[in-house]
Amino acid sequence: MPNDVAIIGVGQSAFVRNYEGSIRELAFEAYSEAMKDAGITNNDVDASMICSAPEYDQQRSPSSLIAEYLGLNPQPTFAIETVCSSSTTGIRVAYSLIKSGLHDVVVVLGFQKMSEISSADSQERMGRGADIMWESPFGTMMPANYAMHARAHFARYGSTEKDLALIRLKAAKYGALNEKAVYRKGLDLDQCLNADVVASPLKRFDCCANADGSSCLILASADKAKEISKKPVWIRGLGSATASLTMSGRDALDGLNCARVAAKQAYDMAGLSPQDIDVAEVHDCFTIAELMAYENLGFAEPGKGVELIQNGETYIGGKIPVNVDGGLLSKGHPIGATGGSQTRTIVLQLRGEAGDIQVPGAEIGLVHNIGGVGVYGNVIILGR
Amino acid sequence: MSFDKFGQVSFTSQTKVGAFVEYLDKGELRATYCQECGRTFFPPRADCSWCLSSNMEWVKIEDGGKLVSFTKVNYGPTGFESDVPYVLALVDFNGVKVFGRINKEVPEEQITVGMTVKAETVTLANEQLSYIFNPA
Ligand SMILES: [Zn+2]
Secondary structure: OOOOEEEEEEEEOOOEOOOOOOHHHHHHHHHHHHHHHHOOOHHHOOEEEEEOOHHHOOOOOHHHHHHHHOOOOOOOEEEEOEOEOHHHHHHHHHHHHHHOOOOOEEEEEEEEEHHHOOHHHHHHHHHOOOOOOOOHHHOOOHHHHHHHHHHHHHHHHOOOHHHHHHHHHHHHHHHOOOOOOOOOOOOOHHHHHOOOEEEOOEEHHHEOOOOEEEEEEEEEEHHHHHHHOOOOEEEEEEEEEEOOOOHHHOOOOOOOHHHHHHHHHHHHHHOOOHHHOOEEEOOOOEHHHHHHHHHHOOOOOOOOHHHHHHOOOOOOOOOOOEOOOOHHHHHOOOHHHHHHHHHHHHHHHHHOOOHHHOOOOOOEEEEEEEEOOOOEEEEEEEEO | OOHHHEOOOOOOOOOOOOHHHHHHHOOOOEEEEEOOOOOEEOOOOOOOOOOOOOOEEEEEOOOOEEEEEEEEEOOOOOOOHHHOOEEEEEEEEOOEEEEEEEOOOOOHHHOOOOOEEEEEEEEOOOOOEEEEEEEO
């Protein structure tokens, strides 16, 4: 197992509906927490990766502004974007910068202030997230394209709207325990099943909550990590893959191939298999996305993912606890910050610092972070 | 005819496969076919990424598509507010997949994954050109 690059500091802002501050101040919240956690200051940092989906930012080229505010001049900085998986792509780039020997300490800062532009502007930009020549002209939306995956999964495997609701109930249970989550209210099965249909079969509570938020990770080389960190968490495996932007370019809609390919790379690099994972964070932007993740990551055979949720195996105490911080569904999904927040949760789990949501004795954790509707897939395996 | 004649809302006007809308205007839904390696492409493309040829011809998409999946959309993006609800669908025409909408007059309860559909060209209320799926 690789032992070259460690995460030595983690931080996250609260995820909220409307952050009452600027993006620089939002970024600072996660940054200051991560830097204090790592026990370092700005002079110790060699470079910063600033991860966000720029269509939501009023500021052009925000990496320049954020690096200045965080005191990270004259070190190099640049923007990294793969929509909702931007900050795990940031981890991948930071890993290679460190492994190459170019840098020793790299900051991966993810942020999004979804409320910075109006809801109408945001809808307009989201419509253009699909292929603008061939699919946007029909009125596509993220929920609609995930809904088509849900319908295809139902048709092939017999999964149901109730199975999806069970995933939402798990998110609600753990979201209530997470002080940094945007949605902390409880939910019951009837509320989920009777909610407004957004794009059939997905209903309101099958969709994650938009939020403003930031996340920050400090990555370091092995030598540096051993020198300054008492609790490094090591990057054991990294996988990254893509699939067509167009739905018409997909072989099937009952799973995400980018996740399957990325997972295989990460397991191979780590020399581990799905059975070795003690705790996982998966990209549940919609309930169906978590169900597909169970199968695409190998936690269940294709079509058997529903058994994991029906039998409570993805709760703490089950075979493979998943999204025990509330997931995107309850914690919220500030696009550029999401992958960093998922990674922070796993780092805290592996350090034994996860509090109420601690999975006892967790040694190996996995992060699954997806950009767009299965367009970009990153899988990261972490270990103590 | 400019490519921005295509679709309920258009976002771009210039492409080398602009002849697509001229075929729509004639009542035909067409894909492109690479004359070098024999692959058929939908969405139509001007260039083949497999053999790096740009030697394409237009071929008709025949009837007898199978519905891969669908969703009834109740909340549309900007520009589609007055259009909802509508049903988006992906149809497999013998290995060539086409994304579009199912005719509004077909009730959702009568739509099933795997059903046979055909594509028909349409002129929309705003005079734009498009195609639509109907049960075969
Ligand atoms: Zn060719």
